[in-house]
Amino acid sequence: MLTMEMFRALPGSVAREMERFDWGQTSIGPVETWPAALLTTMRLVLSSRQPMCFWWGEDLLQFHNDAYLPMLSGRANALAQPFRQYWSDVWDGVEPFVIKALAGEGTWIENLPLNMVRNGCPEETYWTFSYSPLYGDDGRVAGLLNVVTETTAAVRDRRALEEAYTVARAHLDQQQKHEEELKLLNRELAHRMKNTLAMVQSIISQSLRNATSIPEAAATIGGRIQTLAKAQDVLTGMSVTAAEISAIARTAVAPHVDAENRVLIDGPQVYLSAQQALGLSLAIHELATNATKYGALSVPQGQVRLSWDQQPDQGFTFDWRESGGPMVIEPSRRGFGSRLTERVVSDLFNGTAGIRFEPEGVSFSLVGKLQDAADLER
Structure with a gap:
């Protein structure tokens, strides 16, 4: 059976936040009930130094690593938030890629412009990222993985x-x-x-x-x-x-x-x-x-x-x-x-x-x- 001890073996501040989080109040339930596929994906993402996040379950709850934190830029409490609700300001721009990934098709886009709210103000940003389907223990698509690089500065330069x-x-x-x-x-x-x-x-x-x-x-x-x-x-x-x-x-x-x-x-x-x-x-x-x-x-x-x-x-x-x-x-x-x-x-x-x-x-x-x-x- 899985316990909170597994988070202590993972590096970074996000792992500490996940350890303190009350997962029983979410749609994916307590950590002890998580499928092996979710656990494996979580360990992979939190151990990576590449900015990465993924969304899991029917509500597409968010997980991310420490390298992804600069992407949030003034947006608090992202962990375990529903994708569509938390990222409502950019949802229209990314929804076509989400739909393809959930259908089992990987996507990749370069320098996608997104008008994102940062520090309470809308800001023109640019992103190069891929959305890949994540599969549960039963072989069905259970979420999607986002490997991302912000290119706003590069585009402006x-x-x-x-x-x-x-x-x-x-x-x-x-x-x-x-x-x-x-x-x-x-x-x-x-x-x-x-x-x-x-x-x-x-x-x-x-x-x-x-x-x-x-x-x-x-x-x-x-x-x-x-x-x-x-x-x-x-x-x-x-x-x-x-x-x-x-x-x-x-x-x-x-x-x-x-x-x-x-x-x-x-x-x-x-x-x-x-x-x-x-x-x-x-x-x-x-x-x-x-x-x-x-x-x-x-x-x-x-x-x-x-x-x-x-x-x-x-x-x-x-x-x-x-x-x-x-x-x-x-x-x-x-x-x-x-x-x-x-x-x-x-x-x-x-x-x-x-x-x-x-x-x-x-x-x-x-x-x-x-x-x-x-x-x-x-």
Whole structure:
């Protein structure tokens, strides 16, 4: 016959608690009546240093070892408590595994999230565990064994590592984006220097062609080159938060205007952010440069019309149209300036932009959005 003496041979504080417990008041009865299978399982669990517990009998009363005590974390009096009642806060999460184990099927799950009450407060926890059926002396399932490891800290650490990786990846992506933008700006600088030299040459040739004297030509050339320098300041040194579009347009085309009505500018008062103003200045600069070299501004009778409009909900349209110039033939490939103009402007205005090589003249259209006026300093 079994007696309380058997508990004294087992290690740990839980064995001492079981020795003092009144088992006769439970559904499994006094210790002296326990089946050999229950006794064997109890000895196995209490002797293990792996966190383990098991539930036995019709009420699935709980047994556990000392290594399992940290899992309780503020939950008192777990010994001999019915599984479903004592663990009611997590029952819905573990019930499917309990049902399988009681049906004779072992289960295993990794990092199962359970919202568990600890120290009186709900806490998100994670568990890796197995439920295995336990058999009584008659060969029928009498309970289930739980071999468990709490993985809450590991899951949180992994989550923090993933978040740190995401932040680091974003920083690296941003750095790569800045490097790409720097390369683009360097290419644009080299391209603009070549265009500037071409513009200087064009200004000199046009001024000499139309001048009646050398002093007049010298004065005209000096004034136009000075205007070109101001346009370059708009393109490279703009520091204002908000810029009115007509000033941007007039400054950008000024070096290319060699006669009255050569460039017509029309549109309402519209304020652009510094970035949008710089981008549109770049587009006008590229278009005017090409018009002076190859298009409407390369011949005395050519003309360019710039127009824009503001639409509801910060909508914005801009058009450049050339007329009266040489017959336009679409180039077999797009130059760097054309690609840059379309790409940069469309991105800055969150819209679409495109150059069209129509027989009667080159045209450029932009449909996009203005930055919120509340963000601009007038």
